[in-house]
Amino acid sequence: MFHSLYFASAYSHLLQSLRGTGNSGCDMNNSNNNVCIITGGGSGIGRSTAVLFAKLGATAIIVDVDDSAGQETVRMANECGGSSVFFHADISQEQDVSRLKDEVIARYSCINTLVNNAAIMRFSKVVDLSVEDWDAVMAVNIRGTFLMCKHFIPLIKKGSIINVSSVHSRSTAANVSAYAASKGAVESFSRALSIECEAIDVRVNCVIPGSVDTKMLWDNPNLKSGDEVVSGKIASPEDIAEIIYFISSDKAKAVTGSSIVVDNGLLSRLG
Numbered sequence: 001m002f003h004s005l006y007f008a009s010a011y012s013h014l015l016q017s018l019r020g021t022g023n024s025g026c027d028m029n030n031s032n033n034n035v036c037i038i039t040g041g042g043s044g045i046g047r048s049t050a051v052l053f054a055k056l057g058a059t060a061i062i063v064d065v066d067d068s069a070g071q072e073t074v075r076m077a078n079e080c081g082g083s084s085v086f087f088h089a090d091i092s093q094e095q096d097v098s099r100l101k102d103e104v105i106a107r108y109s110c111i112n113t114l115v116n117n118a119a120i121m122r123f124s125k126v127v128d129l130s131v132e133d134w135d136a137v138m139a140v141n142i143r144g145t146f147l148m149c150k151h152f153i154p155l156i157k158k159g160s161i162i163n164v165s166s167v168h169s170r171s172t173a174a175n176v177s178a179y180a181a182s183k184g185a186v187e188s189f190s191r192a193l194s195i196e197c198e199a200i201d202v203r204v205n206c207v208i209p210g211s212v213d214t215k216m217l218w219d220n221p222n223l224k225s226g227d228e229v230v231s232g233k234i235a236s237p238e239d240i241a242e243i244i245y246f247i248s249s250d251k252a253k254a255v256t257g258s259s260i261v262v263d264n265g266l267l268s269r270l271g
């Protein structure tokens with residue numbers, strides 16, 4: 001279990017010491033040589049993560065199926081400095097992920113951080129859920145995470161993978177069975193992968209956001225219909241990005257195989 005007091009103190013120390021410096025990077029002597037790939041970087045948590053990494057001196061490689069959203073994130077990230085780039089890829093398709101890897105290798109010798117953040121939701125009772133919708137959710141949320149890890153782990157030098165799951169992996173609602181199952185899979189996949197990656201000095205962790213103020217939250221028809229209500233505080237995408245950055249940094253070098261809940265206490269409350 002992640003100890004909250006330790007976390008708060010280590011995190012505040014990190015923020016003081018890391019602002020504007022980036023982490024160790026592929027080349028330990030070059031603080032600006034920190035390359036991070038973020039899937040779903042065109043929106044919400046992915047966009048905020050890309051902008052934060054760029055602000056802190058990293059190169060953000062933004063991957064998305066939405067080209068104009070991805071290009072907009074590049075513009076925002078580059079306004080903060082650095083030289084972030086966008087690549088179109090559908091992470092559920094192995095040929096896209098393989099081409100992406102070739103494009104990344106052509107520009108960068110290695111990467112430091114892989115943030116598997118892209119995901120989709122489909123809403124329906126299990127008896128009404130089409131096989132196509134079930135497969136679509138699994139293809140992006142868990143197969144996409146697997147494909148990105150499979151192709152990019154060989155490029156990660158002494159770095160870290162952060163997979164974005166959800167509180168739905170632990171506690172959920174009606175009509176989101178495929179999403180909840182995929183996010184549970186992301187969490188257990190991360191745990192298993194962390195063991196395999198110990199030998200190559202790559203840490204693997206999972207972030208478990210609660211309610212976050214993004215398109216995905218407000219598009220939820222359960223909320224629109226009143227079947228579900230947002231309980232407690234809503235985090236900003238920047239709140240989640242800060243935790244992702246912390247976990248990627250050397251300050252979290254002892255953290256691997258963990259799931260870090262960032263939910264404003266949602267999972268701790270009864271009802």
Ligand SMILES: NC(=O)c1ccc[n+]([C@@H]2O[C@H](COP(=O)([O-])OP(=O)(O)OC[C@H]3O[C@@H](n4cnc5c(N)ncnc54)[C@H](O)[C@@H]3O)[C@@H](O)[C@H]2O)c1
Pocket residue numbers: 039040041042043044045046063064065066069089090091092116117118119120140144164165166167208209210211212213214215216217
């Ligand atoms: N918003 C929340 O309340 C919340 C809560 C818990 C977990 N999460 C998780 O956080 C992550 C980010 O969610 P968000 O709220 O920022 O969502 P979002 O919908 O704002 O952004 C998701 C991005 O992923 C991209 N994407 C979708 N399918 C893709 C594919 N096949 N290949 C590449 N890119 C693809 C979309 O184009 C979009 O830019 C997701 O993993 C989500 O499950 C979100």
